[in-house]
Amino acid sequence: MIETLSLVDQYCHGVLRTELGLGTFEAHLARGEGQPAAGTTFFDTQTGFAVRRWCPPLLGLEPHCPPARYLARRRELGVLESGRRLLRGSGITTYLVDTGLPGDLTGPGEMASAGGADAHEIVRLELLAEQVADTSGTVESFLANLAESVHAAAANAVAFTSVAGARHGLALAPEPPGPGEVRGAAGRWLTGRRVGGTLSDPVLLRHLLWIAVASGRPLQLHAGLGEGGLRIDRTDPALLTDFARATAGLGTDLVLLHGYPYHRHAAHLTGAFPHVYADLGTALVRTGARASAVLSEILELAPFGKLLFSSGAHGLPELHVVGARLFRESLARVLGTWVAEDAWSLADAQRVAGLIAAGNARRVYGLE
Amino acid sequence: MIETLSLVDQYCHGVLRTELGLGTFEAHLARGEGQPAAGTTFFDTQTGFAVRRWCPPLLGLEPHCPPARYLARRRELGVLESGRRLLRGSGITTYLVDTGLPGDLTGPGEMASAGGADAHEIVRLELLAEQVADTSGTVESFLANLAESVHAAAANAVAFTSVAGARHGLALAPEPPGPGEVRGAAGRWLTGRRVGGTLSDPVLLRHLLWIAVASGRPLQLHAGLGEGGLRIDRTDPALLTDFARATAGLGTDLVLLHGYPYHRHAAHLTGAFPHVYADLGTALVRTGARASAVLSEILELAPFGKLLFSSGAHGLPELHVVGARLFRESLARVLGTWVAEDAWSLADAQRVAGLIAAGNARRVYGLE
């Protein structure tokens, strides 16, 4: 009844190019620090169960089949063919791909051809800065090259993304740091740094955010769920309130990623500021059978023109499938229930489904 | 099956006296900073959909009719007649009206006559202090006039309300400030202040809370959802724990307003302290089709004698209607489900519904 004909996955990563054994596959189902506990497995999670529900039929197996059987079939088909079948079975028509994670991952072009879809690149600010630092000799050249790199990236990328929340926490001073402050922080960072060293200095993180804001491209900010052992309370999107106020009216949209378990706070911000948007990202993939409940919660305060679908998938095409299927099914169920209760009209529900699935993302990212 | 024959709206505002265009009407559906984003509308919110569900039939239109049609009909009837029909259709039998917001809003008397109901005034402490400051020449006269004004207000008002959370945040020292501290803060504020200047000094906000506590009238404290661009984590009612302990046993009740998205924290406080109560205020209006889910969450920890209905409505009589209808329908659905599951007896459910709808408010505010 409530269908979403096209799906713009506004935040995901590529998939691994190599054949996977059971252990590597399992490791991608969770975001823990280290192995599962003795006597437990990451297949025994909502994500694991959701993968076993949705993916086996796309490879010709029955739903809920045992992990070993699924992995055997996956290897039988080969990583390319199984990836092709999975991505094409996801229903996703456009992928926005954050290329800033390490590993042997497919890029936007490969995602497009494997998935029979469009794809665009999202540039991760911290990685950009680290790459610039690897090749810059002085503070002055670093800062000049950084500005130029962001400017160049903005010409091709569909958006920027920042993991400042995972690197430092979102309790950052909202205003742009002064030039002297930035030079000082850059000097300290470059001096102490070896090639490949990660960026977590709060002044430089803020500097990056502000040069991204100046580019006019939508800026995606990781909040809530992220790396495993993160102090999750330091990624509460409410901490971005003053940054949202400081960037209001500048013409650049902010997109809060994930948000869970603070998704109600993210929804509040989308209602409070015209330029703030939110997705649920991996929240649906991580919560599986609970996806419709979680989706319902973000639909409380967020204006319906301010929410965007994404899978947040990383490494396994199974996660793109699960993200898309859970989203579609949850949205249909949640809005369908409201229509059945006469709280919403059917026409409104269909229109809102189309906005969240694709329309809002098309408008925000200027996709045709 | 579970019906609430009378409804005491224990916290709301008056309605606008002027005819409204589509844009002004829309602006009252949200609490954002500024306009809706380009390509979006505040009608595409749970509040907007709830208004379109419940209000058109009261003006002779079909539910879910388009906003423009609804506004045309509203203007055709005129603001007075449409307001009359809406308020009388809400089912609210008593309004407690916070008169402390600016704008051309009806007062308690007009609410009573338009709605065919009783009405009483709630006095907003910060506005009272600002009015006293406008007419007091010295620190001494300001403090003396303030004490006298609160005392005089207590004779007529049914309660006091404080927006200290929105002005400063709820992380206030719990004890009353000392006399010297208050004089110092008053002096600084009065010196720097122009007529109409708002009060946000934490010492004076605490002073106001404590002279209100001394009056014995119930004191309503805004928490959670409030003004748009608020740092919502600074309004977590858990921050009031030490103030609750400091005021325990003094004979004055505290009522936590709104609370969402921290309504579970508010519920916890109502169970922890005999003199602490809570409502959901605008939370139901803001979450629309999700109102029964939100109501369920506050019903987890709160003793049933400690919850109060309110609409939190402001400006549009449509919001009083939506607040009342969502509350009634949600309460009937939530408690009805528990009866159907045999978790609650029907007699208990009916009794509790009456308490939350009106009985608790009658007891707390001494309404007959």
Next chain:
Amino acid sequence: MIETLSLVDQYCHGVLRTELGLGTFEAHLARGEGQPAAGTTFFDTQTGFAVRRWCPPLLGLEPHCPPARYLARRRELGVLESGRRLLRGSGITTYLVDTGLPGDLTGPGEMASAGGADAHEIVRLELLAEQVADTSGTVESFLANLAESVHAAAANAVAFTSVAGARHGLALAPEPPGPGEVRGAAGRWLTGRRVGGTLSDPVLLRHLLWIAVASGRPLQLHAGLGEGGLRIDRTDPALLTDFARATAGLGTDLVLLHGYPYHRHAAHLTGAFPHVYADLGTALVRTGARASAVLSEILELAPFGKLLFSSGAHGLPELHVVGARLFRESLARVLGTWVAEDAWSLADAQRVAGLIAAGNARRVYGLE
């Protein structure tokens, strides 16, 4: 369909040995500071309604009967016989009993014989330290006796538990305090202390945690809901993230108790760290008709091998009954719904139910 044949209650207390009047019974239904408000009763809570639902039939009365009638029947049977009937009717097969609360409570042996079940002791660290302090003359003897007491307790107890969150809050430095720091803190505490004085010094609380970690026994940490007038935000389990990281790989498991209303944060930690587990403790008992909703929320992020059943019951055998019944019914309903929606397979649901009800606890605590 989804049944749990045995139930390990991995955290509870004993029951009162004395006959109870209505007032004393009522007081055990809540964790407020002081009496219920005038005009209200703690029977009008989810816990009160759940007790009236589940317990009267075990004593031969109809469900939902009035409190006075229930208490009369309870006294008619006598505290021993009614306790026996209730505990045996709970379905709990093993009790892990925290013996660290004051009052005339049954110990593990009595719980076992009254309930026809197994029982083991959990040792409360802070009480142990207070008892050692009562009998130690010097700082040196206190610290030596403390180490020996923890060592001795570890030989018999099934686990340690800490209420550092209620005593100080969970924002504790994650690393073990240095020996000089510990001696200084012990000296200050012992000097200022009278016999029976409670321990709330953060350095000594951390010292206790670390000597417990060194014992290898599972360490249960109270988080979220606890004593009535607690600043609940100071017990957010997210505050334990750095302690979890500091203790990873040492071979000692951490079990987060209760968690609510931060149970989603607790669930996140169980997924992030192999040695971290969680229960819902009293959360189900306190939320009654909402227990399945609360259970659903912790099932979002937690790997299914990391959750443990407990009742958190204290004083009244009715609370053991309610904890067990609500858990069983909620688990069957939640997992049954997911099976009906084809999100989970029936075999998976049955297996997971067995893990959470008993299997995980057997593995973590080494019960046979």
